[in-house]
Amino acid sequence: MLPGLPVEILQEIACQAPTAEKKALRSVCKDLALAMDCLIFTTVILNTLGLHSADGPGMIETLATGALLTDWSRFPTALKIDLVKHRPPKEYDPPNDRLEGLLHLALSSMPNIRTVVWAIHWGYPTWPRRAIMHFINSSQLIDEIEIRIETRVDMDCSWEQVRGIRKLTINSRYTPTILFAQLTRLVANTRSLEGLHLLAPAEWSQFWITLREQNMHLTDVATNNVTDDFLRYLGSYSGLQRLTLQYPSASTEAESNRLANHFFGSVLPQHKASLLHLSCVAWFEGCWSFGTHNADVISGLHRLSRLWMSVNGHDVQHEHTDNYSEWNAPERLLQIATELPVRHLGIFPADPEESRDTLAGDYKHTFRVSQGIITALLGFAARSSSPVRCGSWCQAQVVRAKYNH
Template sequence: MSILNLCVEILQEIGNELSNTGQKNLRAACRYTDYAVAPLFFSSVVLKSSDLRRESSIWGMSRLASGRSGWSTHARTLEIVPGAQNGEEGEWELGSHISEAAVQEFFTSALRSLSNVRSVIWAETEGDSSWQCDVISDYLRSLPLLTSLELSLQRAEDFALPLLSGLRKLKIVNPRWLRIHLTHPDSRAIARSSGLTSLNLSGFHDCATAHAQLWSTLLERDICLREITTTSVSPDLITYLASYSGMEKLTIRGLGGGHFDLSNELAVLFYDTVLPQHADSLVELACPTTHENNWSFGAHNAGAIAKLRALTKMFVGVNAQDVLHADPGTSALDLLFKTVADLPGLHIIAVSACHTSPHRAAVEAAILSAMRSQRPSTTQQSHQLKPVEDDEGDAEPQPKPVVTLALWDPSFKRFAKLFVWLCLVRVTIMMLQ
């Protein structure tokens, strides 16, 4: 029995568990393993937009432009990211004899060779030339199979989203210090993708008019998102969310800023009219608060949370008044654990204190103590307490969980995958005998 007896699917399952170096070594074993693993090895390509004049970049773009590299055939994900700063990689630029027009041609030709890309991650930088943005925008519009776009804005000038019609997943990250707003054309561009299912708008300054246009346009075109991440809440968002059913993942960050009374009113509407619409489908809910208000977990919304029978992950905030000044056994934390004990699919609970609260340290200590002593008794799975970091890179402070309570062992998933492909190998061997 040798590796040549394994089918391509099993070799690819094995390749999925290997690092890039491991995949390279497996490809080098023989032509058969190269054929099987090449689609994995060449599935992703990275271009460094600020290093286009470096010798390695010119060589890499020339190779891509030739169309003879594995990436031209197999690349499904393209990352356009900033490169090294101030020559920190120790590599000299080619020099001034390479004109800007020549660099542009290399870059354009390299992108054109990647015609099978389905997912693009594009991080703008302040040093990007205007032609780079134009070339990338044209390239995005030319991709027939593009379904996912992640855009990180780093420049303060007006942002214009390319008109794309086939997106299913869109993420736009805007550092809050830029104060970039979505415009009406941007809203129309987003809604142009009628099959859009996931939208992440992180870091955008709260602008009621711009977001009203976005949510009203999605409502008008009957686009029902299944995943939403946003840092801006408006009445139009609440109206949009309450108009349909089927939401699966919802993350709302930065709650509580702005008009206090309006924020409380929107929270009441959210728990009374939005959550019931998605009670049968919602698997992940995150709504941590920056200020103490009705968005936090408490007696006023515990009933709505208790009806989320499909929920697997939850991140909520708690108010100091409901934790530090409640009668024994009646605090928001006591109620939280009583509530989640009846949610059969819940795997992970994260709880935070409002970072603007003067009692933040005391609330965080109470959260940590409660999670250690009141782990839900209905589960027989293992438990973990671990800190969780914010992955959005916001410049402004965002509420973070003191700890996360995992009601299962995350390493089990990796073990299960390993067990599955080992079983496949065993079955294949038995069939060959």
């Protein structure tokens, strides 16, 4: 009976199943296999370091000709490059025109790729880089690119012809100046850009200055480095839909609080009519956390469906201390969430300010505040007229410690 259902219904059912069950369904019969193929063969993982192995040329040639892996050519929509880490061999970058040509054919054989995730590391070979950049530059369908910079590397990539991408993510532990300058130009040249995620210990100001000068209005923004230039950019327009501030802070408590007060006082209200998702989980206690200073602006985000925020310890009622404010931040945040269309709520404890210069947070503090958050949630759920909704928050969305975030 199941194989007799329309393909669209079979795929809708299979979308709810884990990958192992999709594979089991595919093995039942030809009709189910055809329906499952586009759900199973979604991502190609290309380990360019492995191209130097004995099997490397054969693997590229097989993919390039489509002789055996036609499903891997027809169905994938995502290409992940170099996610498998190996130590580079000594002679890692010999010129290889034949392999470069085969890799070019292999990539061109996948016409439906829309997402590219590229991990760049030290010693990256020249010939795969040229083939990959040719593919990215020539594709008309790629609309999302994620660059992961794994090591201290500064290589020259040609992005001049990349057009049409909607989202760019740069995730790095380092600051390669040449590559960042090239990516800044890419942002300036990409008028279709809607989302920009910049996550690295880097100074992103030039990106935000470029966006403001080009009058480009993003709808999806994420960063771990809040600066005056960033706030000037967000404050220059309205219409932001998703905003992630990953542990916003500054070098000092005073500077951090100054930036936070500017954000909640002048910048966030610019987007209250459009914002759907807000994540602002502070690393240290202060004005980035939810409190009396920003409760009104948070409650005014009338379209919000996802909200993640941190709270300060003195605003949470918990055991083992008599030193807390009678204003209970978690309870007020829960109340605001019930008044808004919030479906996903996360409440996290911030570390105390005195741990700013230490390598580890105060775990005892984190545990006490987390227990206070859970206590507030359970008490609120018991009194709430929407027990099912509060129950779902209790099970999945209120996290005991920010280290799980």
